[in-house]
Amino acid sequence: MTATRVLVLNSGSSSLKYQLLDMRDAARLATGLVERIGEATSRLVHTPLAGGAAPRERTGPIADHDAALKAVAGELAEDGLGLDSPELAAIGHRVVHGGLRFTEPTVITDEVLAEIERLVPVAPLHNPANLTGIRTAQALRPELPQVAVFDTAFHTTMPEAAARYAIDVETADAHRIRRYGFHGTSHAYVSRATARLLGKDPSEVNVIVLHLGNGASASAVEGGRCVETSMGLTPLEGLVMGTRSGDIDPAVTFHLKRVAGMSADEIDVLLNKRSGLVGLCGDNDMREIRRRVDEGDERAKLAFDVYVHRLRKYIGAYYAVLGRVDAVAFTAGVGENAAPVREAAIAGLDRLGLAVDPDRNAVRSGEARLISPDGAGVAVAVVPTDEELEIARQTHELVKRVNART
């Protein structure tokens, strides 16, 4: 019997998302989420998908990602899908920062782990959680192949002009300071799915992908290759996010140090966790912000306006980077669900061939769909992302190739 199942782990700074898939037909067997890891009010929601069983929810403290993954393994075992199953072929891990070295999915060895560890300072919210997830998974199933799929990989095709910061070259190179970009698995998946929606091959189309989740980033994809993206050395640059500032004058940091007496760590926390939508209005959930805007709340309106203004700047900038744009694709939690964000981001851009049809924009659906009017110069689309499926596919392909060789 060939093992055909892949468990995908996506460890965030305080969450662990997972999916178990059978790669014969990409069927989902179970999905789940552990949130508020490290707090007293942690919550695990596990959804077994075979046989129509109801989701199970457990609350109570889960101290770290190690405990979270062990709790997940317990839930899977309860459904007969435990990590000890011989049908499990591999575990695929989302790893956020892979630097310049990892341009492909990679079988995890001690040496690969050491490199992910070395990159912790440039992905302090993400890489430590990814490492814990990998180490715990290895302890639970030592002989099973573990594969890392890197957020940075898709962006390694960016030309030097886009990847370089205009700072002293020797200093930059000594410390590997450059623009890496993140959410690459999503940008790759969505740009391909957008081409499919247009009935074209990815090599024929230029797409601006707007990945708007808790973290948010834009990318310009030319004929299937990434040529520009909004995140940089770390996932802090670019768009306004749930809790991150995105672009800011770097002098703000010196100013805060000199004038407000803040330490580097305090400024890091301010820009990564107390900025963005939450810093502007106290909420980071776009649903709540829209509810407040509709009630006339000024702070929520300010947060919405700053968010949309930045998004429009990037759409214009990436239009210029690409020269010819075939589609703009909205994806992730906000992009897939928040019609008012999509409407405001595209409003008044008719001269660029961009427009949104209000009725199409109002449709709620889990399918990829066009929201631009018929005959529009550029397609505007909502294209649901599926990072877990993409990680599972890449993991499974790699393990099959490795097994075929041995």
Ligand SMILES: Nc1ncnc2c1ncn2[C@@H]1O[C@H](COP(=O)(O)OP(=O)(O)O)[C@@H](O)[C@H]1O
């Ligand atoms: N129905 C909705 N309307 C508006 N925004 C939504 C809706 N559902 C989710 N969101 C937004 O999506 C965000 C989460 O996006 P997601 O892509 O799941 O994030 P991540 O993977 O980074 O955790 C939420 O914080 C919220 O702002």
Ligand SMILES: CC(=O)OP(=O)(O)O
């Ligand atoms: C890289 C990044 O920002 O990821 P997330 O959106 O999952 O926080």
Ligand SMILES: [Mg+2]
């Ligand atoms: Mg996400």
